[in-house]
Amino acid sequence: MPSPAVPAPPRRRTTSLATRLFLSATAWVVVILAITGIVLSSVYRQASERAFDRRLNLYLRTIIAEVATPDAAPEQFQSIGEPLFDLPLSGWYWQIVRTDTDKVEPRASRSLWDRKLPRLADQGVELGASGVRQGYVEGPEGQTLRMVERPVDLGADGKFVVTVAGDATEIFEETRTFDYYLAGTFIALSIGLVLTTIFQVRFGLAPLNRISHSIADIRSGRAERLEGQFPVEIAPLARETNALIEANREIVERARTHVGNLAHAIKTPLSVLVNEAAARPGDPLAAKVMEQAEIMRNQVAHHLERARIAARLTVVGTVTEVEPVIEALRRTMEKIHRDRAIQLRTEIAGGLKFRGERQDLEEMVGNLVDNACKWAVGRVLIAATAERGPTPLLRIIVDDDGRGLSAAEQAQVARRGQRLDESKPGSGLGLAIVVDLAALYGGELILGHAPAGGLRAELLLPAA
Incomplete structure (x- = not known):
């Protein structure tokens, strides 16, 4: 027997257009904000370093001016306007080293005590365009120091390297604080952009969703055409x-x-x-x-x-109510077989709909009920239910209490023009027509044994 319906192809997991647009927009927002955050953080760090370097260069020029004054008193070196240079191991230091002789001890701020600062020249740092070396070094107490260093040639008075260093924690803390504020701002901005994207995608694609639902209504028979106003693009x-x-x-x-x-x-x-x-x-x-x-x-x-x-x-959207058709057939068959007192009983679930023409449903069910009435002893049952799933099916069962059919006889009567009893009226085309009609709709006719002892004809058709 043919299958009840053409099996639906396996569904591939697909993502909706709205979801793809949302994910794409969200990904771009995250990438752009991440790149922007990195760039802004780097720019702010460089700006903080430049501000810190200007402060160090100010101290450096002050100390170089003192070095260039041969008669300057030693205590003048200890007073350059920054109390941190007097606080032991404060992280703020200056140091003057004479490079043309080893006999002169380096001079340094009180904050260094008896320690010495490393030289940037020994670490391979080149002189900048302004004649100053600058970079990060490790200080006496393990602090990270931002240091500026400048060689000074005073001719007969000697050659010196003047160094000023400050605790770089100030730079790091300012940059870290800026990063926290930047991250908070960008998170809030991201949330706002995501919500805006959701709003745009949902309302921007609403006309397409409306068209999709309208086409589904047309296919199910609830509408005949697309109605309503649509945007210019749609x-x-x-x-x-x-x-x-x-x-x-x-x-x-x-x-x-x-x-x-x-x-x-x-x-x-x-x-x-x-x-x-x-x-x-x-x-x-x-x-x-x-x-x-x-x-x-x-x-x-x-x-x-x-x-x-x-x-x-091939007509789109043809749907037929099942219950009125079966009830009309029941009344007609009761009149036709009135002389045999056949009892026709119906059990029909509410709201059943057949996806097809009314006359086709009448012809299929009418042939089955007429055949059941011809062979029944006294009772015929017509039942109709629906099976929900990927492919909704309408199941119509016609049972009689006649003698029933063997498997060979069931195969015979389904062939066009075949009749088991020439004494019964008909052309032998009834069940064959039902089989052909059901097959055209993607359904089938199944013959079996009824609980009452007669023939069960089970018709499977597409449901709406």
């Missing part, structure tokens, strides 16, 4: 979609017209053949013509019906 898409739906309807309508014309064109020659053959009742050739003409008539009716249904299936 309006052409809505117009083309509506035009496509209208063109599809026109094509289907033309196909229906052609099918009807073809049916009338073929029926007339067949009727002529049948009439001519009927005029010669004793002629074997006429009997053969009658037999084959009837077969042709059944074949034409069958395939034209398939073509008509296939054309209808």
Whole structure:
């Protein structure tokens, strides 16, 4: 038997456009803010170093001026306007070293006590454009010092290297404080930008979401076209979609017209053949013509019906309420089989909808119920339920309390034109038509055994 429905392809995990835009925008915001933060932190650190260096150079020039005054008193070196130079191991130091002789002891600030400062020249630091070396060194107490150093040539009075150093913790603390404030500001800015991006993505893509929901409504039969106002960028898409739906309807309508014309064109020659053959009742050739003409008539009716249904299936958004169709069939069958007192009972779940044409549902269920009434002893049950899932299914069950069918008989009656009992009225096309119709909708007909002992016909169709 054919499968109940075409299996849905495995779903790939896809990310929505809104999510991709949000993630992309968020990533760019984070990257840009991170780069900006690094650059600003570096610029602020350099600015702090330059300010610190200007302060050190001021002390350096003051000390060089004292060195260049030969008659300066020693205590003048200890008074250059900064009390930290007098505080032992304060991290602020100056030092004067004579380089043209080893006989003169270096002079230094009281804060150095008996320690000595390292020389930047010994560490490979080159002189700058202003004739000053500057850099970081390790101080007497393990502090990191920012140091400026300048060689001074006083001619006959000697050559000196004058050094001034300050505790670099001041630079680091200022930079760290700036980084904290910068990080807090950027975090707040990031949150604001992310919220703004969410707002823009959500409201900017709202028209696309509305189109998606409208197309789903059209497919499910709740609407016939895209309605409403759309932004200028989206309006052409809505117009083309509506035009496509209208063109599809026109094509289907033309196909229906052609099918009807073809049916009338073929029926007339067949009727002529049948009439001519009927005029010669004793002629074997006429009997053969009658037999084959009837077969042709059944074949034409069958395939034209398939073509008509296939054309209808291309219409978007056709949905049929199930309960009114089954109730109408129940009343009709009760009247047709009134003389046999067949009891028809229905069990229909509320809100069931068939994704297809009403006349197709009537034809399929009508054939099954009519067949059940023909073979039932006294009771027929019609039940309808829905199965939710990736592909919603409508399940219609028709049970009778007749003699039932064996597996071989079930396979036989599903073939076109096959009848088990010639005493029962019909052409033998009923179940075959149901099988073909169900297959065109992606469903199937399953024959089995009913709990009451008769035949169970289970029809699976797409649900809306």
